[in-house]
């Protein structure tokens with residue numbers, strides 16, 4: 370699905386419709402030194418270390434894509450609810 374680079378929508382901070390720059394949500398980089406990563410590494414140590422079941426047979430063939438909308442006037446960023454798409458690109 371092709372998504373336009375900008376759209377005019379409601380900004381909750383300006384309390385009116387303004388032009389927003391559109392981008393796709395991307396998860397942040399995993400950092401090995403962070404608390405959660407350290408704790409998970411500690412839990413996984415030794416015999417029988419995996420503490421929750423890992424899903425191997427995925428039923429879904431698409432990923433949920435969320436849009437990040439940045440207000441052109443106040444730089445407030447809001448996130449749109451994700452929809453299932455095989456491919457999304459901002460054009």
Ligand SMILES: [Zn+2]
Pocket residue numbers: 380381382383384387440441442443444445
């Ligand atoms: Zn705004």
